[in-house]
Amino acid sequence: MRIGELASRAGVSVRSLRYYEEQGLITSTRSAGGQRHYTDGEVERVEFIQRLYAAGLSSRTIAELLPCVESPSEQNSTEAFERLVRERDRISRHVEELVTARDALDRLIDANRAHHGRLAAR
Amino acid sequence: MRIGELASRAGVSVRSLRYYEEQGLITSTRSAGGQRHYTDGEVERVEFIQRLYAAGLSSRTIAELLPCVESPSEQNSTEAFERLVRERDRISRHVEELVTARDALDRLIDANRAHHGRLAAR
């Protein structure tokens, strides 16, 4: 498939796909005229990358741990594996932060609820 | 206290405090010579603001819901209260995203663990 189809199937912009390739996150074959072609499997890969972006990873970090995705059973660099574990832990810490902030907002909501008819149930 | 002390007590940079004031998140009184002075209570306030930043709120959003912090028992604008509830929900959705991404990383870690001596327990 060409880049437009991958974009709509994976739910990202064409611009983003070119950027991901520039960052070494995805690859493509080129047609005679120079247009990018992708296999069906790239859809999943792009969705996975999007999840990592949503989790706050930078493209550089994603690039560093992608070897573990491509060949999970080979001897990837120990660095990539350690990166994987570090990012998992970082996400866990971030979840803690978010929950703390949400609790603070919940207390504020309770303190303000009486003065607004609106329900704000959890 | 002056700006340097507030900065070190709240764990932020002096630059950030000036920026927060510019964005209407904190206020200060000025000495005869023009220097900012703060009360002890500002430390908590800045820490609260930091939590919201960490939760991904923009300074504009924070500014919009601060009325609910200042006078929780008065009739704040309904907009501020709705903002509060929306942001709480947004944080909850973000937590879901993070957990999804973390699960994906956990699966990757499991698939790679056999080839690395290192423990990566949850």
Next chain:
DNA sequence: CTTGCATCTAACGTCAGTGTCAGGTTCTAG
């Protein structure tokens, strides 16, 4: 063959929070 939509490269624009620098002023310790 032509029309026209999709794609190409290259480059600049954006946003938000903060770092940093310059050049000047205020405050405090000795």
Next chain:
DNA sequence: CTAGAACCTGACACTGACGTTAGATGCAAG
């Protein structure tokens, strides 16, 4: 009184993941 640390305003720099534009080219349908 004076040195020097802390503070002031104003402005430019930076980062990162894109949006957007321009001008040229590829490609499928009629």
